Amino acid sequence: MLNFFKKASSPKKSLFTNEKKQGRPKFHTLRVNDITRETEDCVSVAFEVPAELENDYRFIPGQYLTLETEIDGEKVRRSYSLCSSPLDGELRVAIKKVEYGQFSSWANEKLNVGTEMEVMTPDGNFYTELKADHKKNYVAFAAGSGITPVYSIMKSVLEMEPNSTFTLFYGNKTSHSVIFRDKIDGLKNRYMNRLEVHHVLSREDQGTDYLKGRIDEAKCMHFSEKFFDAEKVDAFFLCGPEAMINCVSDTLQKIGVDKSKIHYELFTSPSQSLAHKTKASSDKKDGKLMSDVTVILDGDETHFTISSDGDSVLDAALDAGADVPYACKGAVCCTCRARVLEGSVEMEMNYALEDDEVEDGYVLTCQSHPTSKKLVVSYDE
Numbered sequence: 001m002l003n004f005f006k007k008a009s010s011p012k013k014s015l016f017t018n019e020k021k022q023g024r025p026k027f028h029t030l031r032v033n034d035i036t037r038e039t040e041d042c043v044s045v046a047f048e049v050p051a052e053l054e055n056d057y058r059f060i061p062g063q064y065l066t067l068e069t070e071i072d073g074e075k076v077r078r079s080y081s082l083c084s085s086p087l088d089g090e091l092r093v094a095i096k097k098v099e100y101g102q103f104s105s106w107a108n109e110k111l112n113v114g115t116e117m118e119v120m121t122p123d124g125n126f127y128t129e130l131k132a133d134h135k136k137n138y139v140a141f142a143a144g145s146g147i148t149p150v151y152s153i154m155k156s157v158l159e160m161e162p163n164s165t166f167t168l169f170y171g172n173k174t175s176h177s178v179i180f181r182d183k184i185d186g187l188k189n190r191y192m193n194r195l196e197v198h199h200v201l202s203r204e205d206q207g208t209d210y211l212k213g214r215i216d217e218a219k220c221m222h223f224s225e226k227f228f229d230a231e232k233v234d235a236f237f238l239c240g241p242e243a244m245i246n247c248v249s250d251t252l253q254k255i256g257v258d259k260s261k262i263h264y265e266l267f268t269s270p271s272q273s274l275a276h277k278t279k280a281s282s283d284k285k286d287g288k289l290m291s292d293v294t295v296i297l298d299g300d301e302t303h304f305t306i307s308s309d310g311d312s313v314l315d316a317a318l319d320a321g322a323d324v325p326y327a328c329k330g331a332v333c334c335t336c337r338a339r340v341l342e343g344s345v346e347m348e349m350n351y352a353l354e355d356d357e358v359e360d361g362y363v364l365t366c367q368s369h370p371t372s373k374k375l376v377v378s379y380d381e
Contacts, residue, residue: 012089015049016156017058018129021121024297024325024379025335027068028053030091030119035111038094038179042145043108044083046092047119059086059122061130061156062149062237062265065093066120066327066335071106078103079327079335081149081239081265082122083180085156091119094179096145120325123335124149125354126265128235130156135163136234141215141248143171143240147179149265150239158191166191167228171200171215171240196227215244220251230255238264266332266351291343291370295322296378306370313338313345313377314365324379329366336365339381343372 030053034046049057059082068077080093097108126149128138138157142150147170154166172178178199188195200211200219210222224230236252238245245264252262289308294301295317302322306313314336317324327335334352340361345368353362365377 013054014087014089015054015058015091016086016160017060018131020060020125021123022381024338025066025121025123026056026325027066027118027120028056029116032111032113032115032117034092035113039096039177041108041177042094042096042179043111044092044094045107045111046084046090049091056121057091059091060124060127061085061152062127063122063124064126064149064333065091065122066325066333067093067103068118068120069103069106069115071102076103076106077327079333081124081126081152083148083151085152085159087156087159094145094148096179120327120335123333124265125334125352126237126239126263127153128263130160132160132162134161136161137165137167137228137232138235138237139167139169139228139233140237141169141171141220141240141244142238143215143244144177145179146238146240146265148239150237151180151184153237154195155187158187158195165194165196167196167198169198169200169215169219169223171202171244173203174201175199175204198223198227215240215248217247217251220248221255224252224255230257233257234261236262238262239266242266289370289373291373291375293317293370293374294376295320295324295338296341296376296380297322297324298380308369308371310369312348312366313363313368313370313375317365324365326366331364331367334364337362338365338377338379339363341376341378341381343370343375345369345375345377346371 030047032045033048036044038044064079064081066079080095083094084090084092095104095107097104140150157164157166188197200215202213205212210219238248249262292305294303302320304316304320306316314326325335327333331349332351340363345363347363347367349367
């Protein structure tokens with residue numbers, strides 16, 4: 001792991017941006033130029049970004065990439081968080097193998113350096129604006145592979161905001177399953193006055209009940225009393241299993257944290273507890289409705305008719321031949337985000353869009369069903 005501290009032979013250009021890109025994300029063919037084994041069941045994968053695509057792949061710490069490749073004759077598409085700091089000039093994601101995971105198993109067992117695959121430009125809302133003159137306090141709760149976007153944010157904060165602090169509570173089964181363990185230790189040594197890390201292990205005894213087991217309400221309350229003052233924290237970042245996110249979010253709000261300061265990230269479709277039905281533009285009409293739909297993509301229009309109780313706008317657009325962007329189809333990743341220009345829809349679920357985005361007419365098309373006889377949706381907005 002000493003390579004982490006080596007000075008690069010030639011400086012890399014920063015891929016940092018503070019601004020969310022406008023317009024829809026797009027795929028480009030990129031080559032894998034490094035694969036690092038992080039734990040027994042997790043690899044990090046870096047992609048070579050050609051000079052002409054550097055602007056396309058600038059990202060905000062906390063965003064993700066959607067990857068597409070062919071496995072056993074089938075095109076498979078998955079989203080993974082960027083774990084590198086954009087200041088590293090590196091585009092790297094972490095992929096943890098999950099049981100029966102087609103893509104994650106392939107990436108951990110068969111992916112090689114030199115492989116080319118389709119990589120969508122960075123996307124996602126799990127971030128905060130970073131500035132050199134900020135003097136802020138950040139707190140993160142992560143579990144398992146949930147460390148991936150949090151590590152990117154944490155490393156970037158420490159590098160970019162010399163007057164800010166970061167506190168991490170990281171849950172895992174054992175010390176051997178801690179992703180980026182050596183890298184996190186390296187950051188602790190480098191930023192010992194600004195970075196505080198607490199490992200919570202469910203299958204190892206660390207001498208205190210508050211660091212053994214899963215991150216729960218009691219632990220969160222204890223941490224808030226001992227390690228941070230909730231009133232002085234500018235942003236909280238939560239990433240991990242839904243149960244942990246719900247528990248920590250609820251506990252933080254119980255102790256007075258404004259919900260707007262709590263950011264969370266999911267890449268698997270959870271239960272209804274984190275989601276909410278969201279109406280865009282009008283109330284849902286009673287009964288079955290046939291809608292004439294126009295989808296705008298790269299200035300081109302695709303027309304089709306769907307029922308309000310039938311396929312989603314995304315699936316219907318794909319069936320009609322439109323190459324509209326998508327990844328999870330589970331209301332989580334935000335890749336299929338588009339704007340309603342005319343008419344109205346109702347989303348079944350929404351985990352990804354902020355309230356102000358919905359107010360501006362943006363929807364997740366994988367969850368959208370028409371509630372008007374005419375609907376115009378644009379992926380170009």
